[in-house]
Amino acid sequence: MKHLISIGDLDREDLERILETARALDGIEGNLPTLAGRFVVTLFYESSTRTSSSFDLAARRLSAGTTSIKASGSSVDKGESLKDTILTLAAYDPSAIVIRHPHIGAPLSVIRYSKAAVVNAGDGKHQHPTQALLDLYVMREAFGSYEGLHVAIVGDVLHSRVARSLIQALGLVRAHVTLVGPPSLLPRGVEGLGCEATSDIEALGSADCIYVLRMQRERMESAYVPSLREYTARWGITPERLRRGQKIMHPGPINRGVEIDSRVADSPDSLILEQVRAGLAVRMAVLHELLAADARVPESAVVA
Amino acid sequence: MTLVCKNGRSDSLVLEGRLVGDRCVTITVEEGVITQIEPKGSSRALLAPAFVDPHVHLRTPGREDEETIASGTAAAAAGGYCAILAMPNTDPVVDSAPVLRGLLAAARREASVPVGFMAAISRSLAGDQLTDMGELSDAGAAAFTDDGRPVRSAGLMRRALQYGVVTGSKLALHCEEPTLSGDGQVHEGAIAAELGLAGYPSIGESAMVERDLALAAYEERPIHLMHLSARESVEALEAAQARGVEATAEVTPHHLVRTDDAVRSLDPNLKMNPPLRAEEDRRALLDGLRSGVIGAVATDHAPHSREEKQAPFEAAPFGVTGLETSFAALYTHLVVPGLLPLETLLERMSAGPARAFELPEPRLEVGARANLVLLDLETEWTVTEAGFRSRSANSWLLGERLRGSVVQTVADGRIVHG
Secondary structure, three states, rough: OOEEOOHHHHHHHHHHHHHHHHHHOOOOOOOOOOOOOOOEEEEEEEOOOOHHHHHHHHHHHHEEEEEEEEEOHHHHHHHHOOHHHHHHHHHOOOOOOEEEEEEOOHHHHHHHHHHOOEEEEEEEOEEOOHHHHHHHHHHHHOOOOOOOOEEEEEOOOOOHHHHHHHHHHHHHHHOEEEEEEHHOOOOHHHHHHEEEEEHHHHHHHHEEEEEEOOOOHHHHOOOOOOOOOHHHHHHHHHHHOOOOOOOOOOOOOOOOOOOOEEHHHHHOEOOHHHHHHHHHHHHHHHHHHHHOOOOOOEEEEEEE | OOOOOOOOOOOOEEEEEEEOOOOOEEEEEEEOEEEEEOOOOOOOOOEEEEEEEEOOOOOOOOOOOOOOHHHHHHHHOOOOEEHHHHEEOOOOOOOHHHHHHHHHHHHHHOOOOOOEEEEEOOOHHOOOEOOOHHHHHOOOOOOEEOOOOOOOHHHHHHHHHHHHHHHHHEEEEEOOOOHHHOOOOOOOOHHHHHHHHHHHHHHHHHHHHHHHHHHHHHHHHEEEOOOOOOOHHHHHHHHHOOOOEEEEEOOOHHHHHHHHHHHHHHHHHHHOOOOOOHHHHHHHHHHHHHHOOOEEEEOOOOOOOOOOOOOOOHHHOOOEEOOHHHHHHHHHHHHHOOOOHHHHHHHOOOOHHHHHHOOOOOOOOOOOOOOEEEEEEEEEEOOOOHOOOOOOOOEEOOOOEEEEEEEEEEOOOEEEEE
16 A cells, blocks of 8 residues: 555555554554654645644654644745645655645645655545544444444534545444434435435434534535524434443544533543544554555564 | 638648448549549548537637637647637637627637637626627627526526527527535535535536526527536426427537546546536436437537646636547447447537537538548547647546547638648
């Protein structure tokens, strides 16, 4: 595997191997020498806290040199095209370029104009594959296996790259997926991705895990739902809508009181902070997979 | 309506080729007119009436870096065309007689193939106020269109149809209901759901097709529907034609050959408006073309600069080129596999579009102006960026191997290609 653009680039074996590597790397203290002498660029055209910091940290923990470029304050502000920015960065010969961009298809431009391994850290509403990998990592830890697992993904599926990657990843491990949300925010034809879709919040009942998507204010302006209040009343995740033992996940950042009630976000069944923690190990594993030549778990990690 | 090209002497020549049905003939052209057709010769090349493209963007004035009258008509000649109609969504827009006259004068100097210019329905294509359609018509407008955008207001569309009594010209309509197409980038369906690209639903086209057919019926005026993409649009058109509405339509090679499945590659050269749709839509378009409900193939040749088409899919502009690949693409994908008879394809690329816009039909008969194309149906070639006469290379076929090539084109009595 040369690049990670979409979960569609992976088969189940790839996914299991990356998560296995993540398990071996999880909790290791200190830096591993795996990528010593290599150079990783993170290029973020959209704001991000957890994704950009965890990629940066992941590269450092593998002893790679890193540089982080944000669209604001760079030549992008001066109108430089994506192509020219990539050509410029490629001149430094990075081993990997991690890119987040508001436009679907931007990571393909990075592949075209550089020789680096490319990791998609979110392209528009298309894909966010490392988020889905870390979500699966957390689910495996919480449930022990994907066997018979039923995940309900709740909210604005239409505009969510997280949902798209997660549906595909859960498909790879043959988990059962139900999408729940306002009819205007469930894309027409989404069942083609191998899931069910419903607007009935009661459908949460049979799920083992409730994956809550972020509800963005700008969706109100386009009249996808009449108001945030109406959204919260019908699809907000409150303790009353849950049964005991159902686990809660959310890719963050959360809107407390909108798509998720504070009592749910802070409950012992919430895995939200587990997701943040897993991000580091999983992103280390992805860089390891793409850049470490033999793609095996480093011995130091196994020993640890 | 006026079609113009470079002034110059007509050619005298002798052409040998096979007609559809395998008869070999030798055609003598003297000073641009077919004077003799004799049943002799042994050529394997196919001789046919040259093609007519009713939908071309020449990008002039305003974006001469993308296409000029010279480069666009050279591309047309290389594609086997003897006449093309150019769209008015230029900068400035062709919405006044001086702009139109300027283009016609430039075409007399530069165009290697006769070209007609459509004028805008509304000033600045803004959809608020009609252009001076009578004056534009007198100045030689080939037809009227706001192509690139719909005529949003049903009221303005009705006025434009009524005014057709004065101009005698047809309206060519880009059917799109903007509140349904929204910021849509690809056909709304499973592929859009998978890719996360905003969906442009079929009903975003067909709802407007229905509106315009209803208005045309009410005003009893003819209309031409451009670049149909959806099954529902073809059904609406067929029903309206059966009721006696005078409506013609065109379909592009890309909508006949590709579906939204191809967009999975996120190649910006597969991004156009209307978008590639589902397989059932493609089949309906092909059935419509075969039956004649859709009478014309049009390329919607839409050149874009390399810089603009190198952007990520979502940021790239809509539109693909097509003049130099249309015959080979349709021959390879529709005729060779037996989906469309060769004679039907030739008719829909030549007489069909000519009739839709009341242009003279290119004919293989003694006494007719020579508008001929000689086609080699055996040659295979690869579409490459370097191979175009067009200034732009945003072809949806780059890298593809096609069968069939244009050997020679005679337009308005002159050899313009080969």
